Amino acid sequence: MIEGKRYTLQCDIQGVSPVQLLTVNWYKGEYLVPKAHFTEIEISPSRNDTETPYSCEAELGLQKSIKVRSNPLKITVLYKPIITEKVIQRVPLFHGYPVVLSCVAIGYPEPTITWIFNNEISEVENLTVKEETGEYTCVAVNPLGNDTKVVTVVMEEDYLPLIAGFVAVVVVIISVIFILIYSIYYKNTKMGHYTVEGAKPNAQNGNIAQNGKDGTIPMKKILV
Structure with missing residues (x-):
């Protein structure tokens, strides 16, 4: 029937x-x-x-x-074919990244699935597209009729390398700034202060007033 x-x-x-x-x-x-x-x-x-x-x-x-x-x-x-899988009407394609177009249909007798592109026929359910863009038509056929779906494949720019490069540059800049800040902080805090005591004055240094009973001159802390 x-x-x-x-x-x-x-x-x-x-x-x-x-x-x-x-x-x-x-x-x-x-x-x-x-x-x-x-x-x-x-x-x-x-x-x-x-x-x-x-x-x-x-x-x-x-x-x-x-x-x-x-x-x-x-x-x-018996009934004519119906494409059951929801076919995306617009599919982006990136250089170096093939896409697979899938077409699934039900019917009795079991339908034959074909993809048509530029008058070329491929009898497969899953069609791999590498570079050629345009309209791809899926056709499901049995003796009682047919069903069709059209998919448009368009070339898109791949921004992932640009984004990765930008992130790498930002990481390098942040690393350089961090190193500079750390270097300045280390120089100011880790090199320390030194006190020189008990050093006798050099006679060539001019007039220096003596302080202290033993004739030594307490020196101020010298920042190095």
């Missing part, structure tokens, strides 16, 4: 008497089908009805009811 079309199922019942006491029920799986037209029923199957059993049940309303159900009828539903 083909999805969406209408079909009539008929239940043949023989050797029943009295016929006026006969009731016919239709079942889809184990569910009673409402509004069935006695021995016939109209259905419009969907793809989800594949392998779903239909059956009819004859019930004779005597003092003790008699019920007989037919063997189940399993149907196979």
